[in-house]
Amino acid sequence: MSRLPGTALRQSRGLWTSVNTARPAFRNTLLSSTRHASSSSPQHAQSFLTSRASLAAFSCLTVGSIAWYTQLYGTLPFIGEVSANSPAEDGLHPVAYPWSHKGWFDSFDHASIRRGYQVYREVCAACHSLDRIAWRNLVGVSHTVDEVKAMAEEIEYEDGPDAEGQMFQRPGKLSDYMPPPYPNEEAARAGNAGALPPDLSLIIKARHGGADYVFSLLTGYFDPPAGVQIREGMNYNPYFPGGAISMARVLFDGVVEYADGTPATTSQMAKDVVTFLNWAAEPEHDERKQIGIKAVIIFSSLFALSIYLKRHKWTTIKSRKIIYNPPN
Amino acid sequence: MGLADAFYNSIVRRNSIYVSSIFAGAFAFGVGLDLGVSSFWDRWNRGRQWKDIRAKYSEAASE
Numbered sequence: 253m254s255r256l257p258g259t260a261l262r263q264s265r266g267l268w269t270s271v272n273t274a275r276p277a278f279r280n281t282l283l284s285s286t287r288h289a290s291s292s293s294p295q296h297a298q299s300f301l302t303s304r305a306s307l308a309a310f311s312c313l314t315v316g317s318i319a320w321y322t323q324l325y326g327t328l329p330f331i332g333e334v335s336a337n338s339p340a341e342d343g344l345h346p347v348a349y350p351w352s353h354k355g356w357f358d359s360f361d362h363a364s365i366r367r368g369y370q371v372y373r374e375v376c377a378a379c380h381s382l383d384r385i386a387w388r389n390l391v392g393v394s395h396t397v398d399e400v401k402a403m404a405e406e407i408e409y410e411d412g413p414d415a416e417g418q419m420f421q422r423p424g425k426l427s428d429y430m431p432p433p434y435p436n437e438e439a440a441r442a443g444n445a446g447a448l449p450p451d452l453s454l455i456i457k458a459r460h461g462g463a464d465y466v467f468s469l470l471t472g473y474f475d476p477p478a479g480v481q482i483r484e485g486m487n488y489n490p491y492f493p494g495g496a497i498s499m500a501r502v503l504f505d506g507v508v509e510y511a512d513g514t515p516a517t518t519s520q521m522a523k524d525v526v527t528f529l530n531w532a533a534e535p536e537h538d539e540r541k542q543i544g545i546k547a548v549i550i551f552s553s554l555f556a557l558s559i560y561l562k563r564h565k566w567t568t569i570k571s572r573k574i575i576y577n578p579p580n
Numbered sequence: 581m582g583l584a585d586a587f588y589n590s591i592v593r594r595n596s597i598y599v600s601s602i603f604a605g606a607f608a609f610g611v612g613l614d615l616g617v618s619s620f621w622d623r624w625n626r627g628r629q630w631k632d633i634r635a636k637y638s639e640a641a642s643e
Contacts, residue, residue, distance in 0.1 A: 352628065357620075357621065357624045357625070358624075358625065358628075359621070359625040359628055359629055360628070361628045362628060362629055362630040362632075362633060363628070363633050366633075392630055393630055394630070395637065396634065396637050396638050399637065512636075538629070541621075542617060542618065542621055545617050545620075545621070546613055546614075546617050549613065549617070550613070
């Protein structure tokens with residue numbers, strides 16, 4: 253294609269629109285423009301709408317998008333189905349918020365992680381565990397090693413057995429994991445009217461909408477609208493699938509007091525704790541994005557190099573000229 | 581083609597020099613890319629990373 257003069261392409265495309273009336277002219281253009289590119293097939297000059305490659309490409313695109321849609325939503329597109337659900341039962345879709353770590357090159361805001369840990373410790377940790385985060389994980393992320401050691405030592409952990417076979421209590425170390433609020437699931441359910449507060453280690457990854465959803469949930473408590481019945485002990489939250497959630501609203505303005513002087517409004521605390529939980533779910537986040545930048549740089553230059561090399565190797569083939577001298 | 585000739589005569593002519601210059605070049609490229617990307621990263625994310633805010637807390641702890 254690249255060997256054709258640009259005018260030939262423009263002519264053939266212009267002619268294609270009036271192909272019924274000007275077919276002979278079209279064929280002439282075809283022949284004259286492909287004469288010096290004997291190895292390329294005459295289909296090159298055809299409109300890209302009629303080539304086999306575009307037929308195959310559009311078929312692949314169609315099949316691929318249907319497969320993708322089906323994988324994502326679980327149903328085939330444009331085929332109706334009967335459902336007893338109302339939109340309210342799927343929960344309100346969260347708004348896409350401009351998180352400080354949202355962009356391709358953006359790291360976590362570590363001051364926000366530090367405030368978010370404070371919110372988790374003072375508010376969320378009363379009911380929610382954070383099993384997969386150890387004290388040592390906070391070092392160099394949101395706290396200094398001395399601060400984390402001091403925080404860990406305030407908690408008593410059971411260890412053992414000692415030389416007599418007895419279990420004993422000892423202050424926490426950096427290698428200990430975050431203490432759970434309840435000893436087991438049954439105790440957690442018994443303390444929360446049968447509802448199990450989920451572990452928060454991976455909650456941002458484990459919910460549709462991720463950080464946006466958790467933020468919307470934390471700030472989305474309203475009075476139930478007319479006609480919506482909420483059972484005793486439940487709370488109305490339109491972002492929660494079904495609308496009735498066992499967790500009550502916990503974030504009110506001024507519930508915690510930030511050491512760095514940030515005003516502790518409801519949305520500020522929700523933003524900080526969601527940033528903290530996002531870090532807990534993706535502690536590799538900052539490093540991953542840096543490696544991604546390097547990978548894109550290296551692979552795109554390798555790709556450009558391979559294109560150059562291909563064109564270099566094909567130059568002779570593309571520009572050769574085969575002349576047929578018919579025998580007299 | 582002075583540059584290409586110089587390149588060929590000084591590096592490609594002897595295989596030992598050729599191979600070792602490829603290895604040294606790969607090493608230098610790796611270090612250079614790491615330095616470049618991390619300096620861009622630090623400039624882009626200035627004030628957000630732990631190393632930018634660490635001074636506040638380590639001073640407070642030592643006081």
